[in-house]
Amino acid sequence: MLRIHLSSADLGRVRVARQPDELWNVALGLQRLRAAEGPSALGGWRTWAGERVARTPGGREAVHRLATVLPTRGYFPDFLTPTRGEATLDDGLRTLLETPAERVEAELRLLGDQRWEHTRWVTETGLGGLAGAMTRFHEVAIAPVSRQLRAMFEAERMVRDRILLDQGVEALLDSFTPFARWRAPVLEVDFPVEQELELDERGLVLLPSAFCRGRPTSLRDPDLPPVLVYPVAADWSEPKAEAGAIAALIGPTRQQVLACIAQSAGGRTTTEIARELGVSTASASQHATVLRNAGLIYSRRLGNSVLHGPTELGKALSG
Structure with missing residues:
Protein backbone atom coordinates (compact mmCIF):
# COMPACT_ATOMS: atom_id res chain seq x y z
CA MET A 1 0.00 0.00 0.00
CA GLN A 19 -2.93 17.49 -20.14
CA PRO A 20 -1.75 13.91 -20.75
CA ASP A 21 1.92 13.13 -20.19
CA GLU A 22 3.38 11.53 -23.31
CA LEU A 23 6.30 9.78 -21.60
CA TRP A 24 3.91 8.14 -19.15
CA ASN A 25 1.85 7.09 -22.19
CA VAL A 26 4.97 5.56 -23.75
CA ALA A 27 6.05 3.74 -20.59
CA LEU A 28 2.64 2.41 -19.59
CA GLY A 29 1.62 1.77 -23.19
CA LEU A 30 4.70 -0.39 -23.73
CA GLN A 31 3.87 -2.35 -20.57
CA ARG A 32 0.31 -2.90 -21.74
CA LEU A 33 1.45 -3.97 -25.20
CA ARG A 34 3.70 -6.66 -23.74
CA ALA A 35 1.39 -7.78 -20.93
CA ALA A 36 -0.22 -11.22 -20.96
CA GLU A 37 -3.71 -9.95 -21.70
CA GLY A 38 -6.34 -11.02 -24.19
CA PRO A 39 -6.51 -9.48 -27.68
CA SER A 40 -9.54 -7.40 -26.68
CA ALA A 41 -7.61 -5.63 -23.91
CA LEU A 42 -7.90 -1.87 -24.12
CA GLY A 43 -10.69 -2.12 -26.65
CA GLY A 44 -8.46 -3.77 -29.23
CA TRP A 45 -5.63 -1.23 -28.98
CA ARG A 46 -3.13 -3.92 -27.97
CA THR A 47 -3.81 -5.99 -31.10
CA TRP A 48 -3.83 -2.92 -33.34
CA ALA A 49 -0.59 -1.56 -31.84
CA GLY A 50 1.14 -4.93 -32.05
CA GLU A 51 0.34 -5.18 -35.75
CA ARG A 52 1.62 -1.66 -36.41
CA VAL A 53 4.84 -2.36 -34.51
CA ALA A 54 5.39 -5.52 -36.55
CA ARG A 55 4.97 -3.90 -39.95
CA THR A 56 6.49 -0.44 -39.34
CA PRO A 57 10.24 -0.01 -39.97
CA GLY A 58 12.03 0.37 -36.67
CA GLY A 59 8.97 -0.66 -34.66
CA ARG A 60 10.23 -4.03 -33.43
CA GLU A 61 13.67 -2.62 -32.61
CA ALA A 62 12.17 0.21 -30.58
CA VAL A 63 10.01 -2.19 -28.56
CA HIS A 64 12.95 -4.55 -28.00
CA ARG A 65 15.12 -1.72 -26.70
CA LEU A 66 12.44 -0.31 -24.44
CA ALA A 67 11.57 -3.77 -23.11
CA THR A 68 15.01 -4.02 -21.53
CA VAL A 69 14.31 -1.05 -19.25
CA LEU A 70 10.54 -1.46 -18.91
CA PRO A 71 9.43 -4.74 -17.29
CA THR A 72 5.86 -5.78 -18.07
CA ARG A 73 4.84 -4.94 -14.51
CA GLY A 74 6.23 -3.41 -11.37
CA TYR A 75 9.04 -0.91 -10.97
CA PHE A 76 10.64 0.89 -13.88
CA PRO A 77 13.23 3.69 -13.58
CA ASP A 78 11.88 7.07 -12.53
CA PHE A 79 14.05 8.91 -15.04
CA LEU A 80 11.88 7.48 -17.86
CA THR A 81 9.00 9.73 -16.71
CA PRO A 82 10.88 12.80 -15.47
CA THR A 83 8.18 15.48 -15.56
CA ARG A 84 5.31 16.28 -13.19
CA GLY A 85 2.84 14.22 -15.15
CA GLU A 86 1.74 16.65 -17.86
CA ALA A 87 4.30 17.10 -20.64
CA THR A 88 4.52 16.89 -24.41
CA LEU A 89 6.83 14.31 -25.94
CA ASP A 90 9.47 16.92 -26.80
CA ASP A 91 9.42 18.50 -23.35
CA GLY A 92 9.61 15.12 -21.65
CA LEU A 93 12.50 13.88 -23.80
CA ARG A 94 14.37 17.14 -23.29
CA THR A 95 14.18 16.62 -19.53
CA LEU A 96 15.07 12.93 -19.84
CA LEU A 97 18.22 13.73 -21.85
CA GLU A 98 19.42 15.97 -19.01
CA THR A 99 19.42 13.09 -16.51
CA PRO A 100 22.86 12.69 -14.86
CA ALA A 101 24.65 9.46 -15.82
CA GLU A 102 25.02 8.50 -12.15
CA ARG A 103 21.27 8.60 -11.62
CA VAL A 104 20.62 6.60 -14.80
CA GLU A 105 22.91 3.81 -13.70
CA ALA A 106 21.64 3.81 -10.11
CA GLU A 107 18.01 3.46 -11.19
CA LEU A 108 18.77 0.83 -13.83
CA ARG A 109 20.58 -1.25 -11.19
CA LEU A 110 17.39 -1.25 -9.12
CA LEU A 111 15.93 -3.53 -11.81
CA GLY A 112 18.27 -6.28 -10.59
CA ASP A 113 21.65 -7.73 -11.54
CA GLN A 114 20.27 -10.02 -14.21
CA ARG A 115 18.41 -7.24 -16.01
CA TRP A 116 21.36 -4.86 -15.59
CA GLU A 117 23.30 -6.86 -18.17
CA HIS A 118 20.55 -6.13 -20.71
CA THR A 119 20.30 -2.43 -19.86
CA ARG A 120 23.97 -1.49 -19.93
CA TRP A 121 23.56 -0.30 -23.50
CA VAL A 122 21.73 2.75 -22.10
CA THR A 123 24.76 3.91 -20.12
CA GLU A 124 27.25 2.83 -22.77
CA THR A 125 25.60 4.61 -25.70
CA GLY A 126 24.02 7.53 -23.84
CA LEU A 127 20.38 8.47 -23.53
CA GLY A 128 20.02 9.44 -27.19
CA GLY A 129 19.32 5.86 -28.25
CA LEU A 130 16.72 5.46 -25.52
CA ALA A 131 15.04 8.74 -26.50
CA GLY A 132 15.01 7.58 -30.12
CA ALA A 133 13.31 4.32 -29.21
CA MET A 134 10.69 6.15 -27.14
CA THR A 135 10.07 8.55 -30.01
CA ARG A 136 9.64 5.71 -32.49
CA PHE A 137 7.26 3.77 -30.27
CA HIS A 138 5.24 6.92 -29.70
CA GLU A 139 5.02 7.55 -33.46
CA VAL A 140 3.91 4.00 -34.15
CA ALA A 141 1.55 3.17 -31.27
CA ILE A 142 0.60 6.34 -29.38
CA ALA A 143 0.41 9.31 -31.75
CA PRO A 144 -2.17 7.72 -34.12
CA VAL A 145 -4.65 7.43 -31.22
CA SER A 146 -3.84 10.77 -29.61
CA ARG A 147 -7.32 12.16 -30.25
CA GLN A 148 -8.96 9.21 -28.48
CA VAL A 232 -9.49 5.24 -16.36
CA ALA A 233 -11.81 3.08 -18.42
CA ALA A 234 -10.59 2.94 -22.01
CA ASP A 235 -13.11 3.92 -24.68
CA TRP A 236 -11.33 4.00 -28.04
CA SER A 237 -14.42 4.81 -30.07
CA GLU A 238 -14.31 8.32 -31.48
CA PRO A 239 -17.49 10.38 -31.62
CA LYS A 240 -18.66 10.14 -35.23
CA ALA A 241 -21.49 11.94 -36.93
CA GLU A 242 -24.46 9.75 -37.68
CA ALA A 243 -26.29 10.12 -40.97
CA GLY A 244 -28.20 13.39 -40.90
CA ALA A 245 -26.93 14.34 -37.45
CA ILE A 246 -25.21 17.52 -38.56
CA ALA A 247 -28.32 18.66 -40.41
CA ALA A 248 -30.35 17.98 -37.29
CA LEU A 249 -28.19 20.44 -35.40
CA ILE A 250 -29.58 23.41 -37.33
CA GLY A 251 -31.70 25.46 -35.00
CA PRO A 252 -31.20 28.06 -32.29
CA THR A 253 -32.00 25.86 -29.31
CA ARG A 254 -29.26 23.33 -29.99
CA GLN A 255 -26.82 26.12 -30.67
CA GLN A 256 -27.70 27.50 -27.24
CA VAL A 257 -27.24 24.06 -25.66
CA LEU A 258 -23.81 23.69 -27.27
CA ALA A 259 -22.78 27.17 -26.16
CA CYS A 260 -24.04 26.47 -22.64
CA ILE A 261 -21.89 23.34 -22.45
CA ALA A 262 -18.82 24.83 -24.12
CA GLN A 263 -18.74 27.93 -21.93
CA SER A 264 -18.54 25.97 -18.68
CA ALA A 265 -15.06 24.92 -17.54
CA GLY A 266 -16.49 22.10 -15.41
CA GLY A 267 -19.10 20.79 -17.84
CA ARG A 268 -22.87 20.96 -17.46
CA THR A 269 -25.35 18.38 -16.24
CA THR A 270 -28.58 17.82 -18.16
CA THR A 271 -30.52 19.45 -15.34
CA GLU A 272 -28.27 22.51 -15.34
CA ILE A 273 -28.70 22.93 -19.10
CA ALA A 274 -32.47 22.71 -18.75
CA ARG A 275 -32.49 25.24 -15.90
CA GLU A 276 -30.24 27.74 -17.66
CA LEU A 277 -32.05 27.63 -20.99
CA GLY A 278 -35.57 27.32 -19.60
CA VAL A 279 -36.38 24.01 -21.28
CA SER A 280 -37.51 20.68 -19.88
CA THR A 281 -34.97 18.12 -18.72
CA ALA A 282 -36.23 15.71 -21.38
CA SER A 283 -35.72 18.34 -24.07
CA ALA A 284 -32.22 19.15 -22.82
CA SER A 285 -31.37 15.44 -22.83
CA GLN A 286 -32.65 15.04 -26.39
CA HIS A 287 -30.60 18.01 -27.63
CA ALA A 288 -27.51 16.68 -25.85
CA THR A 289 -27.97 13.29 -27.54
CA VAL A 290 -28.01 14.91 -30.98
CA LEU A 291 -24.90 16.95 -30.14
CA ARG A 292 -23.14 13.82 -28.89
CA ASN A 293 -24.06 11.85 -32.01
CA ALA A 294 -22.62 14.66 -34.11
CA GLY A 295 -19.31 14.44 -32.25
CA LEU A 296 -19.64 17.89 -30.63
CA ILE A 297 -19.86 16.85 -26.98
CA TYR A 298 -19.01 13.88 -24.79
CA SER A 299 -21.04 12.72 -21.80
CA ARG A 300 -20.08 10.92 -18.60
CA ARG A 301 -22.21 9.78 -15.68
CA LEU A 302 -21.56 11.54 -12.37
CA GLY A 303 -23.61 9.95 -9.60
CA ASN A 304 -27.25 10.25 -10.61
CA SER A 305 -26.51 12.93 -13.19
CA VAL A 306 -25.02 13.00 -16.69
CA LEU A 307 -22.24 15.56 -17.19
CA HIS A 308 -21.59 16.97 -20.66
CA GLY A 309 -18.42 18.59 -22.00
CA PRO A 310 -17.43 19.92 -25.44
CA THR A 311 -15.11 18.12 -27.85
CA GLU A 312 -12.50 20.18 -29.69
CA LEU A 313 -14.88 20.42 -32.67
CA GLY A 314 -17.69 21.48 -30.36
CA LYS A 315 -15.53 24.22 -28.87
CA ALA A 316 -14.64 25.48 -32.34
CA LEU A 317 -18.26 25.54 -33.53
CA SER A 318 -19.57 27.13 -30.35
CA GLY A 319 -17.17 30.06 -30.79
Missing part, protein backbone atom coordinates in the same frame (compact mmCIF):
# COMPACT_ATOMS: atom_id res chain seq x y z
CA LEU A 2 1.12 3.54 -0.78
CA ARG A 3 0.21 5.98 1.99
CA ILE A 4 0.28 9.62 0.85
CA HIS A 5 0.33 12.10 3.73
CA LEU A 6 -1.35 15.43 2.97
CA SER A 7 -1.10 18.47 5.21
CA SER A 8 -3.68 21.25 5.03
CA ALA A 9 -1.27 23.11 2.70
CA ASP A 10 -1.00 20.03 0.48
CA LEU A 11 -4.78 19.76 0.22
CA GLY A 12 -4.80 23.20 -1.35
CA ARG A 13 -2.25 22.03 -3.92
CA VAL A 14 -3.98 18.87 -5.14
CA ARG A 15 -5.05 19.06 -8.77
CA VAL A 16 -5.80 16.96 -11.81
CA ALA A 17 -3.18 17.26 -14.57
CA ARG A 18 -3.96 19.79 -17.28
CA LEU A 149 -6.48 9.47 -25.61
CA ARG A 150 -7.16 13.18 -25.31
CA ALA A 151 -10.92 12.64 -25.33
CA MET A 152 -10.68 10.03 -22.55
CA PHE A 153 -8.40 12.33 -20.58
CA GLU A 154 -10.68 15.37 -20.96
CA ALA A 155 -13.81 13.40 -20.02
CA GLU A 156 -12.14 12.08 -16.87
CA ARG A 157 -10.72 15.47 -15.96
CA MET A 158 -14.14 17.07 -16.41
CA VAL A 159 -15.69 14.69 -13.87
CA ARG A 160 -12.90 15.08 -11.29
CA ASP A 161 -12.78 18.86 -11.67
CA ARG A 162 -16.53 19.02 -11.16
CA ILE A 163 -16.26 17.05 -7.92
CA LEU A 164 -13.48 19.37 -6.77
CA LEU A 165 -15.51 22.46 -7.68
CA ASP A 166 -18.79 21.35 -6.14
CA GLN A 167 -17.65 19.32 -3.13
CA GLY A 168 -14.04 20.19 -2.37
CA VAL A 169 -10.69 18.46 -2.38
CA GLU A 170 -11.50 15.85 0.27
CA ALA A 171 -14.49 14.68 -1.77
CA LEU A 172 -12.18 14.49 -4.79
CA LEU A 173 -9.73 12.27 -2.91
CA ASP A 174 -12.64 10.19 -1.63
CA SER A 175 -13.88 9.62 -5.20
CA PHE A 176 -11.03 7.31 -6.20
CA THR A 177 -12.50 4.12 -4.79
CA PRO A 178 -12.01 1.22 -5.19
CA PHE A 179 -8.25 1.67 -5.70
CA ALA A 180 -7.75 4.47 -3.15
CA ARG A 181 -9.34 5.53 0.13
CA TRP A 182 -9.20 8.92 1.82
CA ARG A 183 -8.64 8.56 5.56
CA ALA A 184 -7.69 12.09 6.56
CA PRO A 185 -4.92 13.11 6.52
CA VAL A 186 -3.77 10.07 4.49
CA LEU A 187 -4.70 8.85 1.01
CA GLU A 188 -4.32 5.06 1.04
CA VAL A 189 -3.61 3.74 -2.46
CA ASP A 190 -3.55 0.09 -3.59
CA PHE A 191 0.12 -0.52 -4.39
CA PRO A 192 2.33 -3.58 -4.85
CA VAL A 193 4.78 -2.48 -2.13
CA GLU A 194 4.58 -0.70 1.20
CA GLN A 195 5.56 2.94 0.76
CA GLU A 196 5.08 6.18 2.70
CA LEU A 197 5.04 9.50 0.84
CA GLU A 198 5.28 12.78 2.74
CA LEU A 199 4.27 15.60 0.42
CA ASP A 200 5.84 18.33 2.58
CA GLU A 201 3.65 21.04 1.04
CA ARG A 202 4.57 20.07 -2.54
CA GLY A 203 0.99 19.15 -3.42
CA LEU A 204 -0.03 16.26 -5.64
CA VAL A 205 -0.76 15.95 -9.37
CA LEU A 206 -3.38 13.34 -10.27
CA LEU A 207 -2.81 11.99 -13.79
CA PRO A 208 -5.53 9.85 -15.42
CA SER A 209 -4.27 7.29 -17.95
CA ALA A 210 -6.00 4.78 -20.20
CA PHE A 211 -2.80 2.70 -20.15
CA CYS A 212 -2.58 2.44 -16.36
CA ARG A 213 -3.52 -1.11 -15.44
CA GLY A 214 -5.65 -2.15 -12.46
CA ARG A 215 -4.26 0.14 -9.80
CA PRO A 216 -2.39 3.44 -9.64
CA THR A 217 1.34 3.89 -10.06
CA SER A 218 3.78 6.54 -8.95
CA LEU A 219 7.47 7.36 -8.74
CA ARG A 220 9.74 5.37 -6.46
CA ASP A 221 11.86 8.31 -5.28
CA PRO A 222 9.87 10.30 -2.66
CA ASP A 223 12.00 13.39 -3.30
CA LEU A 224 10.75 13.75 -6.89
CA PRO A 225 7.70 15.93 -7.66
CA PRO A 226 4.70 13.89 -6.44
CA VAL A 227 2.44 12.48 -9.14
CA LEU A 228 -0.14 9.70 -8.91
CA VAL A 229 -1.11 8.04 -12.19
CA TYR A 230 -4.44 6.26 -11.97
CA PRO A 231 -6.47 4.08 -14.39
Whole structure:
Protein backbone atom coordinates (compact mmCIF):
# COMPACT_ATOMS: atom_id res chain seq x y z
CA MET A 1 0.00 0.00 0.00
CA LEU A 2 1.12 3.54 -0.78
CA ARG A 3 0.21 5.98 1.99
CA ILE A 4 0.28 9.62 0.85
CA HIS A 5 0.33 12.10 3.73
CA LEU A 6 -1.35 15.43 2.97
CA SER A 7 -1.10 18.47 5.21
CA SER A 8 -3.68 21.25 5.03
CA ALA A 9 -1.27 23.11 2.70
CA ASP A 10 -1.00 20.03 0.48
CA LEU A 11 -4.78 19.76 0.22
CA GLY A 12 -4.80 23.20 -1.35
CA ARG A 13 -2.25 22.03 -3.92
CA VAL A 14 -3.98 18.87 -5.14
CA ARG A 15 -5.05 19.06 -8.77
CA VAL A 16 -5.80 16.96 -11.81
CA ALA A 17 -3.18 17.26 -14.57
CA ARG A 18 -3.96 19.79 -17.28
CA GLN A 19 -2.93 17.49 -20.14
CA PRO A 20 -1.75 13.91 -20.75
CA ASP A 21 1.92 13.13 -20.19
CA GLU A 22 3.38 11.53 -23.31
CA LEU A 23 6.30 9.78 -21.60
CA TRP A 24 3.91 8.14 -19.15
CA ASN A 25 1.85 7.09 -22.19
CA VAL A 26 4.97 5.56 -23.75
CA ALA A 27 6.05 3.74 -20.59
CA LEU A 28 2.64 2.41 -19.59
CA GLY A 29 1.62 1.77 -23.19
CA LEU A 30 4.70 -0.39 -23.73
CA GLN A 31 3.87 -2.35 -20.57
CA ARG A 32 0.31 -2.90 -21.74
CA LEU A 33 1.45 -3.97 -25.20
CA ARG A 34 3.70 -6.66 -23.74
CA ALA A 35 1.39 -7.78 -20.93
CA ALA A 36 -0.22 -11.22 -20.96
CA GLU A 37 -3.71 -9.95 -21.70
CA GLY A 38 -6.34 -11.02 -24.19
CA PRO A 39 -6.51 -9.48 -27.68
CA SER A 40 -9.54 -7.40 -26.68
CA ALA A 41 -7.61 -5.63 -23.91
CA LEU A 42 -7.90 -1.87 -24.12
CA GLY A 43 -10.69 -2.12 -26.65
CA GLY A 44 -8.46 -3.77 -29.23
CA TRP A 45 -5.63 -1.23 -28.98
CA ARG A 46 -3.13 -3.92 -27.97
CA THR A 47 -3.81 -5.99 -31.10
CA TRP A 48 -3.83 -2.92 -33.34
CA ALA A 49 -0.59 -1.56 -31.84
CA GLY A 50 1.14 -4.93 -32.05
CA GLU A 51 0.34 -5.18 -35.75
CA ARG A 52 1.62 -1.66 -36.41
CA VAL A 53 4.84 -2.36 -34.51
CA ALA A 54 5.39 -5.52 -36.55
CA ARG A 55 4.97 -3.90 -39.95
CA THR A 56 6.49 -0.44 -39.34
CA PRO A 57 10.24 -0.01 -39.97
CA GLY A 58 12.03 0.37 -36.67
CA GLY A 59 8.97 -0.66 -34.66
CA ARG A 60 10.23 -4.03 -33.43
CA GLU A 61 13.67 -2.62 -32.61
CA ALA A 62 12.17 0.21 -30.58
CA VAL A 63 10.01 -2.19 -28.56
CA HIS A 64 12.95 -4.55 -28.00
CA ARG A 65 15.12 -1.72 -26.70
CA LEU A 66 12.44 -0.31 -24.44
CA ALA A 67 11.57 -3.77 -23.11
CA THR A 68 15.01 -4.02 -21.53
CA VAL A 69 14.31 -1.05 -19.25
CA LEU A 70 10.54 -1.46 -18.91
CA PRO A 71 9.43 -4.74 -17.29
CA THR A 72 5.86 -5.78 -18.07
CA ARG A 73 4.84 -4.94 -14.51
CA GLY A 74 6.23 -3.41 -11.37
CA TYR A 75 9.04 -0.91 -10.97
CA PHE A 76 10.64 0.89 -13.88
CA PRO A 77 13.23 3.69 -13.58
CA ASP A 78 11.88 7.07 -12.53
CA PHE A 79 14.05 8.91 -15.04
CA LEU A 80 11.88 7.48 -17.86
CA THR A 81 9.00 9.73 -16.71
CA PRO A 82 10.88 12.80 -15.47
CA THR A 83 8.18 15.48 -15.56
CA ARG A 84 5.31 16.28 -13.19
CA GLY A 85 2.84 14.22 -15.15
CA GLU A 86 1.74 16.65 -17.86
CA ALA A 87 4.30 17.10 -20.64
CA THR A 88 4.52 16.89 -24.41
CA LEU A 89 6.83 14.31 -25.94
CA ASP A 90 9.47 16.92 -26.80
CA ASP A 91 9.42 18.50 -23.35
CA GLY A 92 9.61 15.12 -21.65
CA LEU A 93 12.50 13.88 -23.80
CA ARG A 94 14.37 17.14 -23.29
CA THR A 95 14.18 16.62 -19.53
CA LEU A 96 15.07 12.93 -19.84
CA LEU A 97 18.22 13.73 -21.85
CA GLU A 98 19.42 15.97 -19.01
CA THR A 99 19.42 13.09 -16.51
CA PRO A 100 22.86 12.69 -14.86
CA ALA A 101 24.65 9.46 -15.82
CA GLU A 102 25.02 8.50 -12.15
CA ARG A 103 21.27 8.60 -11.62
CA VAL A 104 20.62 6.60 -14.80
CA GLU A 105 22.91 3.81 -13.70
CA ALA A 106 21.64 3.81 -10.11
CA GLU A 107 18.01 3.46 -11.19
CA LEU A 108 18.77 0.83 -13.83
CA ARG A 109 20.58 -1.25 -11.19
CA LEU A 110 17.39 -1.25 -9.12
CA LEU A 111 15.93 -3.53 -11.81
CA GLY A 112 18.27 -6.28 -10.59
CA ASP A 113 21.65 -7.73 -11.54
CA GLN A 114 20.27 -10.02 -14.21
CA ARG A 115 18.41 -7.24 -16.01
CA TRP A 116 21.36 -4.86 -15.59
CA GLU A 117 23.30 -6.86 -18.17
CA HIS A 118 20.55 -6.13 -20.71
CA THR A 119 20.30 -2.43 -19.86
CA ARG A 120 23.97 -1.49 -19.93
CA TRP A 121 23.56 -0.30 -23.50
CA VAL A 122 21.73 2.75 -22.10
CA THR A 123 24.76 3.91 -20.12
CA GLU A 124 27.25 2.83 -22.77
CA THR A 125 25.60 4.61 -25.70
CA GLY A 126 24.02 7.53 -23.84
CA LEU A 127 20.38 8.47 -23.53
CA GLY A 128 20.02 9.44 -27.19
CA GLY A 129 19.32 5.86 -28.25
CA LEU A 130 16.72 5.46 -25.52
CA ALA A 131 15.04 8.74 -26.50
CA GLY A 132 15.01 7.58 -30.12
CA ALA A 133 13.31 4.32 -29.21
CA MET A 134 10.69 6.15 -27.14
CA THR A 135 10.07 8.55 -30.01
CA ARG A 136 9.64 5.71 -32.49
CA PHE A 137 7.26 3.77 -30.27
CA HIS A 138 5.24 6.92 -29.70
CA GLU A 139 5.02 7.55 -33.46
CA VAL A 140 3.91 4.00 -34.15
CA ALA A 141 1.55 3.17 -31.27
CA ILE A 142 0.60 6.34 -29.38
CA ALA A 143 0.41 9.31 -31.75
CA PRO A 144 -2.17 7.72 -34.12
CA VAL A 145 -4.65 7.43 -31.22
CA SER A 146 -3.84 10.77 -29.61
CA ARG A 147 -7.32 12.16 -30.25
CA GLN A 148 -8.96 9.21 -28.48
CA LEU A 149 -6.48 9.47 -25.61
CA ARG A 150 -7.16 13.18 -25.31
CA ALA A 151 -10.92 12.64 -25.33
CA MET A 152 -10.68 10.03 -22.55
CA PHE A 153 -8.40 12.33 -20.58
CA GLU A 154 -10.68 15.37 -20.96
CA ALA A 155 -13.81 13.40 -20.02
CA GLU A 156 -12.14 12.08 -16.87
CA ARG A 157 -10.72 15.47 -15.96
CA MET A 158 -14.14 17.07 -16.41
CA VAL A 159 -15.69 14.69 -13.87
CA ARG A 160 -12.90 15.08 -11.29
CA ASP A 161 -12.78 18.86 -11.67
CA ARG A 162 -16.53 19.02 -11.16
CA ILE A 163 -16.26 17.05 -7.92
CA LEU A 164 -13.48 19.37 -6.77
CA LEU A 165 -15.51 22.46 -7.68
CA ASP A 166 -18.79 21.35 -6.14
CA GLN A 167 -17.65 19.32 -3.13
CA GLY A 168 -14.04 20.19 -2.37
CA VAL A 169 -10.69 18.46 -2.38
CA GLU A 170 -11.50 15.85 0.27
CA ALA A 171 -14.49 14.68 -1.77
CA LEU A 172 -12.18 14.49 -4.79
CA LEU A 173 -9.73 12.27 -2.91
CA ASP A 174 -12.64 10.19 -1.63
CA SER A 175 -13.88 9.62 -5.20
CA PHE A 176 -11.03 7.31 -6.20
CA THR A 177 -12.50 4.12 -4.79
CA PRO A 178 -12.01 1.22 -5.19
CA PHE A 179 -8.25 1.67 -5.70
CA ALA A 180 -7.75 4.47 -3.15
CA ARG A 181 -9.34 5.53 0.13
CA TRP A 182 -9.20 8.92 1.82
CA ARG A 183 -8.64 8.56 5.56
CA ALA A 184 -7.69 12.09 6.56
CA PRO A 185 -4.92 13.11 6.52
CA VAL A 186 -3.77 10.07 4.49
CA LEU A 187 -4.70 8.85 1.01
CA GLU A 188 -4.32 5.06 1.04
CA VAL A 189 -3.61 3.74 -2.46
CA ASP A 190 -3.55 0.09 -3.59
CA PHE A 191 0.12 -0.52 -4.39
CA PRO A 192 2.33 -3.58 -4.85
CA VAL A 193 4.78 -2.48 -2.13
CA GLU A 194 4.58 -0.70 1.20
CA GLN A 195 5.56 2.94 0.76
CA GLU A 196 5.08 6.18 2.70
CA LEU A 197 5.04 9.50 0.84
CA GLU A 198 5.28 12.78 2.74
CA LEU A 199 4.27 15.60 0.42
CA ASP A 200 5.84 18.33 2.58
CA GLU A 201 3.65 21.04 1.04
CA ARG A 202 4.57 20.07 -2.54
CA GLY A 203 0.99 19.15 -3.42
CA LEU A 204 -0.03 16.26 -5.64
CA VAL A 205 -0.76 15.95 -9.37
CA LEU A 206 -3.38 13.34 -10.27
CA LEU A 207 -2.81 11.99 -13.79
CA PRO A 208 -5.53 9.85 -15.42
CA SER A 209 -4.27 7.29 -17.95
CA ALA A 210 -6.00 4.78 -20.20
CA PHE A 211 -2.80 2.70 -20.15
CA CYS A 212 -2.58 2.44 -16.36
CA ARG A 213 -3.52 -1.11 -15.44
CA GLY A 214 -5.65 -2.15 -12.46
CA ARG A 215 -4.26 0.14 -9.80
CA PRO A 216 -2.39 3.44 -9.64
CA THR A 217 1.34 3.89 -10.06
CA SER A 218 3.78 6.54 -8.95
CA LEU A 219 7.47 7.36 -8.74
CA ARG A 220 9.74 5.37 -6.46
CA ASP A 221 11.86 8.31 -5.28
CA PRO A 222 9.87 10.30 -2.66
CA ASP A 223 12.00 13.39 -3.30
CA LEU A 224 10.75 13.75 -6.89
CA PRO A 225 7.70 15.93 -7.66
CA PRO A 226 4.70 13.89 -6.44
CA VAL A 227 2.44 12.48 -9.14
CA LEU A 228 -0.14 9.70 -8.91
CA VAL A 229 -1.11 8.04 -12.19
CA TYR A 230 -4.44 6.26 -11.97
CA PRO A 231 -6.47 4.08 -14.39
CA VAL A 232 -9.49 5.24 -16.36
CA ALA A 233 -11.81 3.08 -18.42
CA ALA A 234 -10.59 2.94 -22.01
CA ASP A 235 -13.11 3.92 -24.68
CA TRP A 236 -11.33 4.00 -28.04
CA SER A 237 -14.42 4.81 -30.07
CA GLU A 238 -14.31 8.32 -31.48
CA PRO A 239 -17.49 10.38 -31.62
CA LYS A 240 -18.66 10.14 -35.23
CA ALA A 241 -21.49 11.94 -36.93
CA GLU A 242 -24.46 9.75 -37.68
CA ALA A 243 -26.29 10.12 -40.97
CA GLY A 244 -28.20 13.39 -40.90
CA ALA A 245 -26.93 14.34 -37.45
CA ILE A 246 -25.21 17.52 -38.56
CA ALA A 247 -28.32 18.66 -40.41
CA ALA A 248 -30.35 17.98 -37.29
CA LEU A 249 -28.19 20.44 -35.40
CA ILE A 250 -29.58 23.41 -37.33
CA GLY A 251 -31.70 25.46 -35.00
CA PRO A 252 -31.20 28.06 -32.29
CA THR A 253 -32.00 25.86 -29.31
CA ARG A 254 -29.26 23.33 -29.99
CA GLN A 255 -26.82 26.12 -30.67
CA GLN A 256 -27.70 27.50 -27.24
CA VAL A 257 -27.24 24.06 -25.66
CA LEU A 258 -23.81 23.69 -27.27
CA ALA A 259 -22.78 27.17 -26.16
CA CYS A 260 -24.04 26.47 -22.64
CA ILE A 261 -21.89 23.34 -22.45
CA ALA A 262 -18.82 24.83 -24.12
CA GLN A 263 -18.74 27.93 -21.93
CA SER A 264 -18.54 25.97 -18.68
CA ALA A 265 -15.06 24.92 -17.54
CA GLY A 266 -16.49 22.10 -15.41
CA GLY A 267 -19.10 20.79 -17.84
CA ARG A 268 -22.87 20.96 -17.46
CA THR A 269 -25.35 18.38 -16.24
CA THR A 270 -28.58 17.82 -18.16
CA THR A 271 -30.52 19.45 -15.34
CA GLU A 272 -28.27 22.51 -15.34
CA ILE A 273 -28.70 22.93 -19.10
CA ALA A 274 -32.47 22.71 -18.75
CA ARG A 275 -32.49 25.24 -15.90
CA GLU A 276 -30.24 27.74 -17.66
CA LEU A 277 -32.05 27.63 -20.99
CA GLY A 278 -35.57 27.32 -19.60
CA VAL A 279 -36.38 24.01 -21.28
CA SER A 280 -37.51 20.68 -19.88
CA THR A 281 -34.97 18.12 -18.72
CA ALA A 282 -36.23 15.71 -21.38
CA SER A 283 -35.72 18.34 -24.07
CA ALA A 284 -32.22 19.15 -22.82
CA SER A 285 -31.37 15.44 -22.83
CA GLN A 286 -32.65 15.04 -26.39
CA HIS A 287 -30.60 18.01 -27.63
CA ALA A 288 -27.51 16.68 -25.85
CA THR A 289 -27.97 13.29 -27.54
CA VAL A 290 -28.01 14.91 -30.98
CA LEU A 291 -24.90 16.95 -30.14
CA ARG A 292 -23.14 13.82 -28.89
CA ASN A 293 -24.06 11.85 -32.01
CA ALA A 294 -22.62 14.66 -34.11
CA GLY A 295 -19.31 14.44 -32.25
CA LEU A 296 -19.64 17.89 -30.63
CA ILE A 297 -19.86 16.85 -26.98
CA TYR A 298 -19.01 13.88 -24.79
CA SER A 299 -21.04 12.72 -21.80
CA ARG A 300 -20.08 10.92 -18.60
CA ARG A 301 -22.21 9.78 -15.68
CA LEU A 302 -21.56 11.54 -12.37
CA GLY A 303 -23.61 9.95 -9.60
CA ASN A 304 -27.25 10.25 -10.61
CA SER A 305 -26.51 12.93 -13.19
CA VAL A 306 -25.02 13.00 -16.69
CA LEU A 307 -22.24 15.56 -17.19
CA HIS A 308 -21.59 16.97 -20.66
CA GLY A 309 -18.42 18.59 -22.00
CA PRO A 310 -17.43 19.92 -25.44
CA THR A 311 -15.11 18.12 -27.85
CA GLU A 312 -12.50 20.18 -29.69
CA LEU A 313 -14.88 20.42 -32.67
CA GLY A 314 -17.69 21.48 -30.36
CA LYS A 315 -15.53 24.22 -28.87
CA ALA A 316 -14.64 25.48 -32.34
CA LEU A 317 -18.26 25.54 -33.53
CA SER A 318 -19.57 27.13 -30.35
CA GLY A 319 -17.17 30.06 -30.79
